[in-house]
Amino acid sequence: MAYLLVGVIVITIGAVVAQFAGVAVVMSDERLFGDPVFELAVALLSIALVLPVVFGTAWLVQRRRPGTLSSVAGRLRWRWLLLCSVVALVAMVLGQLAMMLTFAVTGEGLDGMFGWVGWERFAPGLVVILLLVPFQAAAEEYMFRGWLIQAFGSFFTTPWPGIVIGAAAFTSLHAYTDWGILDVFGFGLLMGWLAVRTGGLEAPIALHVLNNVVSFLPAAAAGELGDALKQGAVPWQAVSGTVVQLAVFAIVVVIIAQRRAIPTVSR
Secondary structure: OHHHHHHHHHHHHHHHHHHHHOOOEOOOOOOOEOOHHHHHHHHHHHHHOHHHHHHHHHHHHOOOOHHHHOEOOOOOOHHHHHHHHHHHHHHHHHHHHHHHHHHHHOOOOOOOOOOOOOHHHHHHHHHHHHHHHHHHHHHHHHHHHHHHHHHHHOOOOOOHHHHHHHHHHHHHOOOOEEHHHHHHHHHHHHHHHHHHHHOEOHHHHHHHHHHHHHHHHHHHHOOOHHHHOOOOEEOHHHHHHHHHHHHHHHHHHHHHHHHOOOOOOOO
């Protein structure tokens, strides 16, 4: 409900702003605005602004500090987040290499996947992506891997109902089909498990932010940001890269968490 309400409000405000900014308001099944950069900004903001709603619910309704949604330490553990970000970068590179190798082995070309439109057109999209994606990805993690898992955890002796329901809810907000559904659901499951396994949202946020940035940047660089906003069928070759990425990230993060004795329960 919060997602829908915030989304409607942001899109409505976006339509008003678009009128004053001279941006075409399309509002079709495929596009909302004529400018893909403006549309991306509105789409990301419609999710990012769920974050204060989640924090407000924890503070005003549940009578607890919003920081308790972040980790068992009652706050976001920034050093751990930074370390997880480094691991996420390595896992992302390996996943992309695995995907490209799979495409090559199966005879599928990589034509059209990379391009360059020039700095003048790329820069606006780059700014929007770098500024808003971290908040958009964090909002989804706080909602589905933070608040939701903790909410269901208060009723069950195992975190798995919350993990599965959170992953299903996360998947339902995406319009992917076929392999894309499995891709998003698997991502949601693993992020939920890692949140519990590491006692916080740092690992899920790190991978989610990097994953979304890397998803948007090539499209922005090629001048095809409008296509990046569309969701639908995903080839299985792309999913193979996701499997490698998630496996590497999960294994390395868990090993480092164990060696560094990262707290997994509140004191």
